[in-house]
Amino acid sequence: MLLHKRALILATLALLSSAGTVLAQKKYDPGADDKEIRVGSIHPYSGPASAYGTIGKAIGAYFDKVNAEGGINGRKIKYLALDDGYNPAKTVEQARKLVEEEEALIVFNPLGTPPNTAIQKYMNSKKVPHLFVATGATKWGDPKNFPWTMGWQPPYQTEGAIFAKHILDTKPNAKIAVLMQNDDYGKDYFKGFEDGLGDKKGMIVSKVTYEVTDPTIDSQIVSMKAAGADVFFNITTPKFAAQAIKKMAEVGWKPVHYLNSVSASVSAVLQPAGLDNSKDILTTLYAKDPTDPQFANDPGMKDWAAWMKKYYPSGNPTDAFNVYGYNVAQTLVQVLKQCGDNLTRDNVMKQAASLDLNLPMLLPGVNIKTAADDFYPIEREQLARFDGKTWILFGKVYGR
Template sequence: MRTTRPWKLAVASLAGSLMLAPALAQKKYDAGATDKDIKIGHLNPYSGPASAYGAIGKAIGAYFDKVNADGGVNGRKITFITLDDGYNPAKTVEQARKLVEEDEVLLVFQTLGTPSNTAIHKYMNTKKVPQLFVATGATKWGDPKNFPYTMGWQPNYQSEAKIYALHILDTKPNAKIAVLYQNDDYGKDYLKGFEDGLGDKAKTMIVSRASYEVTDPTVDSQMLTLKNSGADTFFNITTPKFAAQAIKKSAEIGWKPVHYLNSVSSAVGSVLTPAGLENAVGIFTASYIKDPTDPQFQKGKEYDDWLAWMQKYHPKGDLKDNFNVYGYTVAQSLVQVLKQAGDNLTRDNVMKQAASLDITLPMLLPGVNIKTGPDDFYPIEREQLAKFDGKTWVLFGKVYGR
């Protein structure tokens, strides 16, 4: 009968452990990720009718510069490939294909605009490439059952519009409302939420609706039509260029309705300043990030860190533009996802981690957090109303949402 010496068993056990260790520590990568870097794709309208949003892309890039200078994410540097799609859906398709098929990015992050994201929605999911934290609040980005590779980030448009509707019902129940909206899914999503929020009263309270195309040079004629309707309340559903035009034109024609402005165009630097700050006094909006012009937030570690980042990594950025707070905060959200993904940098795991968030970030408003789940692809669901006083947005009332 053969026997095995104890020391031989020990050697065999050690050898087995050494063979097993690499398997346990094995790293998993999809295209766009290696031991050294992570390729992130991004599409933004640096040109065209929505070029004011280009500030967001520049801010995101500047934040990733900081991350890389600090050593990267889990030791990997971020390679940020950002392309201009001009807010043109056809161009978005072309550029998305380039990012996925030629540049082979791990994911496409923060593509801006409802029409633009709609154009690549099916493509990204067919390719099983994350279309992550899209820069649009359309409700369609929260459908994990049918589009598991697409996730929103900001509060959805319909929920935000309902907040304005509730405020009107509470403060001006006999209002005569005029609505200006962009004639696409973005504008119609806001309009639907607003009508739903008003309920049966929408039929009588909304006295005029006017739409515009993104290719229109101005919304001057629409503003005249809305004024002539006799409306005393105005819901302004526009992107930055047209928002500034509408605010300015309203003052020029002497129309002074109670004015509600969607949050995607509430930047003091890129919207209200060009429109004339004096013309924007009294406008209402909803907020979920700290406005950099608000004195109450211009102190403390959160603001100091943001300011130091702006000064070092984004010195050409406007300190009055909340798009620079937005870009900073959404970039932090992605970094958290990548940290959680660890060495399993597959596209499926990226989406799994994006759907496993429960965090509070420094430049979100108090009471606003980021929380997701396998069946909840709406990361931010809380907002607070604010009113412009000529210098900054002044928050008031409760935080709405869940």
């Protein structure tokens, strides 16, 4: 009898010890608990870059889907979406609110190079994940100096170099004009472009800039045409990209037109500018475009369309920015799944730097891969030409 009691006591102690170990394995930083993960974001729902606001809404709609299906490891995502109007001073204010008042576990996908530049040092000093930022500036891949900041989309310098190589291959005697936003975003694209041209930088006959507060870029278009340029590299955000395409048609300037991928949305840029005016524009893509008929029966596209209809019915089903939101949200969900019950900020960054992922709405041959010394998740792109209705992919997939 005594032996039986002793065995029972030992078994009970073993169970308690096991339960204690399980409980001990759960680790939380501010912004996470047994029921909830608080994800902050900052997007321009107003202001000169408001065309990108739909990205933030699409992210929220994807999290709605995740929550409706039970959440992540039993926890629901609480999405804290704030507007900065693409104003860096406001971005700083909103980042502080998310970190210090809302106690978000992470600040996810804040949009724009100037806004993210304004908060990068703050986020790293607070050791809060500044994760999958919505800008391709090269500075987001610097884990040695900024271990809490990581990009997501292909680096701008890489894309600029792709355009330069294509020009050298197809129009080696080109006279090139460049229009660029006068900030780190524009400068990053331009550096990659110049590097790609190498000793042929003299092909650039006109380089003009604009400010995000400018009402139009009409005078810049007239100036570049007057310079005799027959190739145009357009480094602009959606509002100004549409203006440029329209003005070019008005003044009858028809260079070979390379448009940066951040303004390649058919519905947000090309339609407002005029589809006929947009014909033959070149860009790079890394995600499937919802206007491309070749993907009409693609399982990934069908799932995306069904999600749009159910969770984001007010969103435009032809807007590539809604594909972007869907893809980047899926990436974060994978990171949080890998975190398991260790929802510390340090582990979030560790898992973000341990990805090897294929997403159904990325182009064939494009994947997401990170490492402790590689904070550039997507590094592959393919050239595409607009045929008046949709983007037509051609050539090889560039990148590593």
